[in-house]
Amino acid sequence: MERSEVKAEYKWSIEDIFPSEEAWEREYEKISSKIDFSKWQGKLGTAENLLAFLKEQDEMEATFSKLYVYAMMKQNEDARIPEGNVRLAKMGAFGAKFGAALAFVEPELLSLPEETLQSFIDNPAFRDYDYQLKSLLKSKPHVLSEAEEKLLAMSSEVTGSFQDIFSMIDNADLDLPEIEYKGETVRLTHGLYGKILGEEDRAKRKEVFEKYYGAYIKLKNTIAANYFASVKASVFGAQARNYASCLARALEGNDVDPVVYQNLMDSVNENVSVMHDYINYRKEALGLEEQHMYDIFAPLVEGANLSMPYEEAYDLVVKALSCLGEDYQELLRRAKRERWLDVEETTAKRSGAYSINCHGVHPFVLLNYQPTLNNIFTTAHEMGHALHSYFSEANQPISKASYRIFVAEVASTVNETLLLRYLLKTTTDKKIKKYLLNYHLDQMRSTLFRQTQFAMFEYEAHKMVEEGNPLTTQNLYDLYYGLNQKIYGDGIVHDTEIGYEWSRIPHFYRPFYVYQYSTGIISAISIANRILGEGEPAVADYKKFLSAGGSLPPVEILKLAGVDLTSKEPFRVAMQDFADTLKALKELD
DSSP: OOGGGGGGGGGGOOOOSSSHHHHHHHHHHHHHHTTTOOTTTTTTTTTHHHHHHHHHHHOOOOOOOOHHHHHHHHHHHHOOOHHHHHHHHHHHHHHHHHHHHHTTTTHHTSSSOHHHHHHHEEEEEEEEGHHHHHHHTTTTGGGOOOOHHHHHHHHHHHOOHHHHHHHHIIIIIOOOOOEEEETTEEEOHHHHHHHEEEEEEHHHHHHHHHHHHHHHHHHHHHHHHHHHHHHHHHHHHHHHHOOOOOHHHHHHHTOOOHHHHHHHHHHHHTTTHHHHHHHHHHHHHTTOOSGGGGGGTOOOSTOOOOOOOOOHHHHHHHHHHHHOOHHHHHHHHHHHTHHHHHHHHOTTTSOOOEEETTTTSHHHHOOOOHHHHHHHHHHHHHHHHHHHHHHHHHSSSSHHHHHGGGGGTHHHHHHHHHHHHHHHHHHHHHHHHHHHHHHHHHHHHHIIIIIHHEEEEEEEHHHHHHHTOOOHHHHHHHHHHHHHHHHGGGGGOOOOOGGGGGGGGGGGGSSTOOHHHHHHHHHHHHHHHHHHOHHHHHHHHHHHHHTTSSSSSSHHHHHHTTTOSOOOOHHHHHHHHHHHHHHHHTTOO
């Protein structure tokens, strides 16, 4: 379908940002020539000057937000249109220029005496910037001399290149073979691999599993050397800046208490038995003498589907989220009415789904809706992101409106969890109910257990290098294979190939990132339980969380919603939820 064939009510109202492409061009030309903050350089040591600078920076960022979001959305509508690609490229250059123009700010502020920075934080005039300045002050012990900072900056292009190298290996040099699929000879791809693993043909699942990993195994030594270099670069950066470890540096960068990471690993270590129970249940449900790693995505419930057109699906989402209050529901209705969403899949439109906030306008959501259960959940998920951004924007200044990545997946997963609970409560179809329960278990398996497995792998790999040991193809294999045995237990054959799964995970080149997927779903389950169990008081607390933006450390923001990840309780609740869901699934057999 071409975009021109889509009804207006299913296209996002991009004109809310700029009424036309010509208006965008005029604003771009007007503002791009004004990126110059040099008049402030060397003058940020007084409250008056710093406050004036920060406000000017806010104004520029607000305009940049509108220009960038419009350019991205236009390009995402149809990648074939040259003007859209040019416009987005312009914004890439604009962003680099903007960043360069501000490069002096952090070093200059950090060169100020601690007492001066603290006086700004204590000054009521800096209320919009206090958390930003607190975070900066916290990093002061890890800032080096001007000469040392210059050397580190010069080395960053080299030490930051390993992700690009892996991307080239993974997307250009990986020799994925041709396979026979549905009567045609096709090249195996990352996407097709995932698709086939979720299908019923077990022989085909086995074939693609072995061939897919076979391609990585051929490059195992190269990938191991690249990952070792990446971890060494991470260790070098942490040691150069006087951090106790790579983990300490990563967590401080997100203002997260290290106990959260430890609680996550401890929780999974202490509760792997419930995961083993699920794996054993899958083996029995699938009727397998031997269950292999290529079987864990196989569908357990045949012929179960909740299919509906977009209009019905959106109404279902609104109804399912009634527990969040009429104001939340009205925002959902308003979003649809005012066309915050781009719904239909069209030729050359960006695939997948996302939500993006545009300062001073409202959030926008891209969908490629198909009448499937997964797409209904995707709609709820993306609207969770959108309304999180809406509440934050409505209640915080631009300097505090953006929330950290640590909490970014919480609101979206709360929506999904509440939708799931609503469907389980209202459906009378046994197959649908079994499908939904298994959907939730698989979501937790992949998000809570698997991502924590990744987190444990990163933790141990970095620890090995910090202690002066090399990373080799063999010890990386042994480490990952052992973790896989721990997580999945004896109810599955731990195929040789799975020991090389570490070699295909791009997130490992962004150290200590993946654990946030696990803490996100853990937080969402606790929040959903409170909302459904306590009603209005819990909803009020949740809206404080939604409205907090980036005004506090993210762990403190979660506490507003009643979730304290520095304690064991949210982790216990999540594990109990997994066990209860498995029990409910078994009772339907």
